[in-house]
Amino acid sequence: MTEPEFHVGVRPLAEGVVLDLAGPLGQEGGDLIRQTVAGLERLPAHLVINFADAFPMSTAGVGAILFVVRQVVKAGGRASAFGLSDHYRRVFHVMGLNQYIRICVDEAAALE
Amino acid sequence: MLVRRGKVMAKIRWGLRWLFVGLMFTGLLWIQLSNWIQLGLSPLRWAREDPMGMLITYAGTLLMGLALDALDGRLLRPVFATLARLEAGEAIPREQLQRSASLAINFPARAAMALVGLGLLGVIAFHTNEALLAENDRDPRFWLGVYGTALHEISLVLLLAVLLHTVGSRVLYGAIAAHELRTVPPGRRLTISGQFLLVLLLQAAMFTTIYVAAVIPPVIPTERLVLTYLVLATVTVLMGYLVSASTGRELSTMAARIRALAGGVRPDLFDPQPVTSRDEVGELAEAIDLLQARVEHEFRTIERDLQAARTIQTELLPRPGRYPGGWDLAARLVPAQEVGGDFYDVIGLGDGRLGIAVGDSAGKGLPAALLMASTVSLLRSHASRYQSPGEVLAAVNRRLCSSIPPATFVTAVYATLNLETREIVLASGGHPSPLLGGREVEASGALPLGVDPDTVYPNQHYRLEPGESLALFSDGLLEVCNAQRQHLGVAGLAETLAYHNGGADELADALMARAAEHSQGAPQDDDRTVLVLRAPRELRLELPSRQGSELVVAREAATFARAYGPADRVDEIATAVAEGCLNGVTHGNREQAEIPVVLTLRAGPGGLEALIGDTGPLFTPPAAPPDLHQQMAGERPIRGWGFHLIRSLADEVYLEPLATGKQLRLRFYSRGDAK
Numbered sequence: 001m002t003e004p005e006f007h008v009g010v011r012p013l014a015e016g017v018v019l020d021l022a023g024p025l026g027q028e029g030g031d032l033i034r035q036t037v038a039g040l041e042r043l044p045a046h047l048v049i050n051f052a053d054a055f056p057m058s059t060a061g062v063g064a065i066l067f068v069v070r071q072v073v074k075a076g077g078r079a080s081a082f083g084l085s086d087h088y089r090r091v092f093h094v095m096g097l098n099q100y101i102r103i104c105v106d107e108a109a110a111l112e
Numbered sequence: 113m114l115v116r117r118g119k120v121m122a123k124i125r126w127g128l129r130w131l132f133v134g135l136m137f138t139g140l141l142w143i144q145l146s147n148w149i150q151l152g153l154s155p156l157r158w159a160r161e162d163p164m165g166m167l168i169t170y171a172g173t174l175l176m177g178l179a180l181d182a183l184d185g186r187l188l189r190p191v192f193a194t195l196a197r198l199e200a201g202e203a204i205p206r207e208q209l210q211r212s213a214s215l216a217i218n219f220p221a222r223a224a225m226a227l228v229g230l231g232l233l234g235v236i237a238f239h240t241n242e243a244l245l246a247e248n249d250r251d252p253r254f255w256l257g258v259y260g261t262a263l264h265e266i267s268l269v270l271l272l273a274v275l276l277h278t279v280g281s282r283v284l285y286g287a288i289a290a291h292e293l294r295t296v297p298p299g300r301r302l303t304i305s306g307q308f309l310l311v312l313l314l315q316a317a318m319f320t321t322i323y324v325a326a327v328i329p330p331v332i333p334t335e336r337l338v339l340t341y342l343v344l345a346t347v348t349v350l351m352g353y354l355v356s357a358s359t360g361r362e363l364s365t366m367a368a369r370i371r372a373l374a375g376g377v378r379p380d381l382f383d384p385q386p387v388t389s390r391d392e393v394g395e396l397a398e399a400i401d402l403l404q405a406r407v408e409h410e411f412r413t414i415e416r417d418l419q420a421a422r423t424i425q426t427e428l429l430p431r432p433g434r435y436p437g438g439w440d441l442a443a444r445l446v447p448a449q450e451v452g453g454d455f456y457d458v459i460g461l462g463d464g465r466l467g468i469a470v471g472d473s474a475g476k477g478l479p480a481a482l483l484m485a486s487t488v489s490l491l492r493s494h495a496s497r498y499q500s501p502g503e504v505l506a507a508v509n510r511r512l513c514s515s516i517p518p519a520t521f522v523t524a525v526y527a528t529l530n531l532e533t534r535e536i537v538l539a540s541g542g543h544p545s546p547l548l549g550g551r552e553v554e555a556s557g558a559l560p561l562g563v564d565p566d567t568v569y570p571n572q573h574y575r576l577e578p579g580e581s582l583a584l585f586s587d588g589l590l591e592v593c594n595a596q597r598q599h600l601g602v603a604g605l606a607e608t609l610a611y612h613n614g615g616a617d618e619l620a621d622a623l624m625a626r627a628a629e630h631s632q633g634a635p636q637d638d639d640r641t642v643l644v645l646r647a648p649r650e651l652r653l654e655l656p657s658r659q660g661s662e663l664v665v666a667r668e669a670a671t672f673a674r675a676y677g678p679a680d681r682v683d684e685i686a687t688a689v690a691e692g693c694l695n696g697v698t699h700g701n702r703e704q705a706e707i708p709v710v711l712t713l714r715a716g717p718g719g720l721e722a723l724i725g726d727t728g729p730l731f732t733p734p735a736a737p738p739d740l741h742q743q744m745a746g747e748r749p750i751r752g753w754g755f756h757l758i759r760s761l762a763d764e765v766y767l768e769p770l771a772t773g774k775q776l777r778l779r780f781y782s783r784g785d786a787k
Contacts, residue, residue, distance in 0.1 A: 024663035026694075056666035058690050059753040060659060060698075066743065066750045073744070087683035094760045095753055096740040 008036045013111065016046030016077070022053035029054075030064025037068045043075045048110045049101075052083030062095070069100050078102065080110040121195050127283035128184050134279070135272050136177040142268050143169060145343065149336050176230065180276075183223060191216045195290055213291040217390055220280030224273040231269030235262050260324030267317040271347065274310055278354045285388055293387040294401050296394045304392050307355050314351060318344040362393045366400050373407055418450035418478075425451050425481055428488060430458045432616075432643070435466060436531055440646040440716045442616035444624050447639045453480025453522075454586045454639035455488050459495045464531050467495045467504075470584035470643050471524030471543065474560075479520075487512065487522050487561070501526045501539035502569040505561065509541065509569070512562035521562040525584050534576045534647055539569040544587050544602075549580040550610025552602050578650035578714075581619060583609055588638030592627040600630040615716070616646040648714035648721070649676045655693055655709045657701035657726075665711060666690035669722070676715030678782035685720060685780050688761040689713070691754040692724040692776045700726025700773060719781040727773035733759075 006029035009020035017040060023029065037043070049065065051057075069079045080102040084092065092098055104110035147153035158166050194212035197204055204212075239262050322341055326332065332340075369385055385404070387397045432441035443456045453473030461467050469491055473483035487508065494507040505526055512522060525546060527538035538546065538553065542560030545553045553574065559567045576582060583605065592600040608626045612619050623642050651672045655661040670686040673679065689711065696709035710725040737756040742748045759765055764779035 024660075024666075026663045027659040056663050056670075056686060056690060058662045058666070058687075058694050059757060060662070060694060062753070063750045070744050070746065070750075074746075085683070087687070091687060091757060094757060095737075099740070100744060 006032055008032050010036060010040075013044070013046065013048065016044035016048060018048040018050060018107075018111075020050040020053070023055075025054045025057040025061030025064075027058075027060035027064075030061040030067075033061075033064045033068060037071065043072055043077060045077045047072045047077060047079045048107075049079070049081045050083045050107065051081055051088065054083075055085075057088065057091075062091075062097075066097070066100075069097075073100060080104055082107050082110040121192060121199070121287070124188075124192075124283060124287045128188075128280070129181065131276065131279050131283055132177045132180045132184075135180070135276060136173045138275065139173050139176075139268060139272055140170065142271070146264065146340075149340050149343070150332050152336075172234075176227070179230075180223060180227070183226060184219070187215060187219055187222065191219075191287055195287060198290060209291055210293065213288055213293045213387075216284050216288045216291070217388070217394075219284060220277045223280060224277040227276055228269055228273045231272070232266065235265045235269070238265075256324060256327070260321055263317055263324065264321040267314060267321060270310065270314040270317060271351065274307075274314055274351050274355065277307070277310075278351075278358055281389065282358055288388040289386040291386070294398065296387055296390055296398050304359060307359075307391070308352075311348070311351050311355055315348040318348060359391075359393055362388070362397070366393075366396055369400055369404070373404065415450075421451045421478065421481060422447075425485065428485060429456060432458045434716055434719070436721075439466070439529070439531055439648060440616040441466075441468070441644065442620040443641070443643040444620045445639065445641045446624070448588070448637050449477055451478060451481035452476065452639035453484045454588065454641040455484045456584070456641055456643040457488055457491060458643075459492055461496055461528065466529045466531060467491075467501075467526065468529060468584065468643060468645060469524055469526040470586060470641055471522055471561075472586045472588070472639070472641070473522045474520055476637075483516060483520060483522060486515070487524065491524075491526065495526075500571045501528055501537055502571040505539045505541050505558075505569040506567065509561040509563075509567055510565045513565040516562050521560040523560045523587070527582075527584070529576075529645065534578075536574040536576060536582060538572045538574065540572075541567070541569055544585060544590055546585075547583045547602070547606050547609050548574055549577065549582075550606050552606065576645075576647040578647055580647050581609060581612075581616070582645040582647075583619075583623065584643045584645075585623070586639060586641040588636065588640040589623070589627055589642055591638060592631050592636055592640065593634055594630055594632050595634050600627055604630060615718075616644040619646065620644045646716070648716045650715075651711075651713040653711045655697070655711060656705040657697045657703050657707050657709055658705045659694075659697065659703065661697055661709065662690040662694035665693045669711075669713060672713050672715065673720055673780075676720070678718065678720060678780060680783045681720070681780045684761040685722070688758045688778055688780075689722045689724070691758050692722065692778060695754050695758075695776070696724050696726035696728070699731075700728030702728070719779060722776075722778040722780075724776040724778070725770055725773060730767060730769045730774045733767065 006021075006023035006025060008029075009022070011018040011020065019033065019036065021029070021033070025033075037047075047069065054061075072079055079100060081092075082104040083106075084103060089103060092101070092103060102110070144155055144158075147158060148155075153161075191212050194204060194209065239258050242258060319341075322337060322344065326337055366385060385397045385400045387394045387401070389397075429443070429445065432443050434440055441458060443458075445452075445454055445456060447454065453475060455469075455471050455473075457467070457469045459467035459469075471484070471487055471491075473480040473487060475483070490508045490511050491504065494504045494511075498504045498507060505524065508524075521542070523541060523543040525538065525540040525543040527536050527546070529536055536548075539558070540546075541558050542563075547553070553572065558569045561567075574582075585605065589605065590599065590601060604626055605623055608622050609619065612622050614622070620642055623644070624640070627640060651668065653665065653668060655665060666686040666689065669689040670682050673682045673685045678685075693709050693711055697703060701707045701709060707727055710723075712723040712725075714721045714723075733755045734752070738752040739748065743750045758776075758778065762778040763781050764777075766777040768775045768777060
């Protein structure tokens with residue numbers, strides 16, 4: 001019983017970066033996200049996270065999202081997310097994440 | 113009813129008028145025929161030779177008819193008034209109703225008596241006058257002639273009176289019946305024997321006239337005497353038939369009613385038998401009404417008692433449903449009569465086991481129902497005292513042997529179900545073998561309960577596979593017959609059980625439908641009972657206690673929920689179960705990979721249950737969610753969201769101790785069936 005692989009793609013923006021998440025997001029995926037953000041030249045002013053291909057997710061992985069969002073927010077930046085299913089939107093609301101991450105319907109809305 | 117009564121009134125008025133016309137015609141015909149046959153006096157000759165006499169005769173007859181019509185109008189006026197009020201739906205006091213009915217009942221006899229009185233007066237007046245004017249008063253033959261003629265006239269009067277009474281009663285029958293009398297009204301009466309005596313008198317008078325005609329001059333030729341005899345014989349036979357047919361018709365109606373009562377037909381399906389005469393027929397109608405009322409009263413009492421017994425019996429039986437762990441039970445019982453001897457029961461044993469039973473008390477109706485109630489009570493009281501079904505049945509058997517009459521017994525199958533292990537332990541006392549997943553379970557062959565107190569009931573052990581079903585049923589279901597008297601048999605039920613994929617409710621319905629289909633509507637004389645138990649569909653996983661296992665679980669749980677439902681909760685089940693496993697991995701087993709987190713998913717109709725076991729100690733989860741703001745401010749570590757999410761997504765959350773740790777039990781119901 002092995003965990004499928006998790007990937008993080010990085011697309012730079014003028015004022016930030018888009019992280020394209022793919023695969024099951026648990027602790028291992030969360031570590032990868034942390035490392036990816038840590039590897040950026042500087043903390044992005046706008047962190048956009050694409051959840052369209054991230055499934056399933058556990059709080060072990062979502063904790064990493066919170067961690068990087070906290071870093072960005074502390075540095076005066078902002079965070080947006082798109083590609084979340086209705087179910088994970090509800091999960092984010094239950095956790096209160098929508099107070100720190102702007103949940104958008106698609107990438108265009110997230111990039112505004 | 114209104115239309116009927118309106119028709120009744122018109123029928124009576126016109127019926128009586130036609131009767132009077134008929135009487136007049138009969139009287140005139142009688143006189144003409146007598147004159148012609150006996151004296152050779154044809155109507156034409158009579159008109160020529162004695163026009164005045166003929167005119168007086170015709171006028172007298174017409175007057176008699178008019179007098180009767182006037183009498184009818186006067187005597188029956190209150191009857192018609194009552195009928196009109198009945199037609200208008202008015203309530204009429206009982207006394208008035210009785211008076212009116214009495215008038216209608218008495219009218220034919222009164223009219224007949226009036227006719228006889230008038231006739232006799234006429235005969236006496238005419239022949240007294242004849243005697244006074246007679247020249248040869250010493251000749252005895254003259255007096256014999258007067259006697260013969262008077263007798264002949266009295267015969268006519270009696271004939272008309274009998275006709276008036278018999279046909280008049282028939283005409284007035286509808287009016288009298290419309291009063292719907294239940295008792296014979298008081299007053300004088302003409303009994304059946306009296307009516308026949310009248311007919312016999314008529315016959316005697318008529319045949320005496322033949323004798324007189326044969327002996328007094330002018331002597332009538334033999335062929336005319338024979339003709340006279342034939343006419344009189346025909347008339348007397350007709351009269352006898354009219355009187356007896358009227359009585360016979362009413363007697364036949366009442367006999368049919370009594371036969372219907374004796375045949376068990378519900379008495380309230382009939383109209384009451386109206387009392388329409390004062391004679392013995394009226395008394396019989398009154399007696400039948402009393403009998404019918406008594407039968408109806410008894411019927412209602414028994415029906416009410418049976419309905420109460422049925423309610424009690426129904427309330428005595430449980431209403432199976434869903435049980436912990438996704439177990440699904442359903443039962444159906446269709447009694448052949450109001451109450452029956454079949455029973456089923458589901459008994460919570462309080463130790464993770466469930467007791468289930470189906471039985472059949474010998475006999476039918478109330479005795480069987482009482483025995484059934486007694487057996488259910490004994491089963492319930494012994495079920496938790498003894499561990500195995502065999503011991504329970506043995507204890508119930510001993511009690512029944514000491515308390516029920518000989519030749520009375522109960523067949524029963526009793527089983528215990530371990531809700532966790534799916535183990536079934538089963539014992540049977542002379543009962544049809546259950547069906548397990550479409551296969552017949554081998555019967556132990558023990559005697560029914562209540563026969564031999566030393567009977568041993570062996571325990572048989574089985575295990576239900578996930579999704580598999582067990583059906584217990586009574587012989588009434590197996591022996592459902594079609595029109596060709598062929599039994600449904602085990603094969604018919606097994607087939608339905610083997611290929612049906614629904615829940616216990618649907619399965620029980622399908623089995624009963626199979627029986628109904630086989631019976632093709634033929635009435636069944638035995639109760640039909642089935643109890644169905646469907647094991648939950650189950651998935652069991654042992655997960656290594658390491659990060660990432662919860663993601664595998666999320667996919668597996670989603671796949672399972674999509675397959676067995678509830679399909680509208682797939683995402684919530686996947687996330688909540690994954691979080692439960694993550695808790696088990698991290699907090700329970702502290703990520704010791706070699707110690708597994710054990711996940712069991714069970715799906716029943718309308719819901720899913722997840723059991724997540726780990727070796728960690730039982731704890732009390734925090735009531736409030738973590739403080740996100742503190743976590744985002746870095747004042748607290750980002751953690752503790754799992755249990756909060758689980759609570760938000762699952763319908764029921766329990767933390768339970770296990771011998772080796774603890775277990776998280778989550779339940780999810782379909783949105784359409786949320787608890």
